[in-house]
Amino acid sequence: THNLDKRLERHNSGWGKYSSAGIPWELVYYEKFLSKSEALKRENEIKRKKSKKYIENLINHAGGRPDYN
Structure with a gap:
């Protein structure tokens, strides 16, 4: 979007x-991307992980919610 x-x-x-x-x-x-195709590729990559721990790591290492552990 x-x-x-x-x-x-x-x-x-x-x-x-x-x-x-x-x-x-x-x-x-x-995350920001220059094209919609790049963004969709990354979205699919994240969704394929299907791991709560992976998502938590992504958020925490990007400076997201500190309480999201």
């Missing part, structure tokens, strides 16, 4: 079937 604030606002408004179940959502990590 080009606008993270707007996207987070939509998730927290109960707009989507899947996102409404997790309200309130909090952004703890993001």
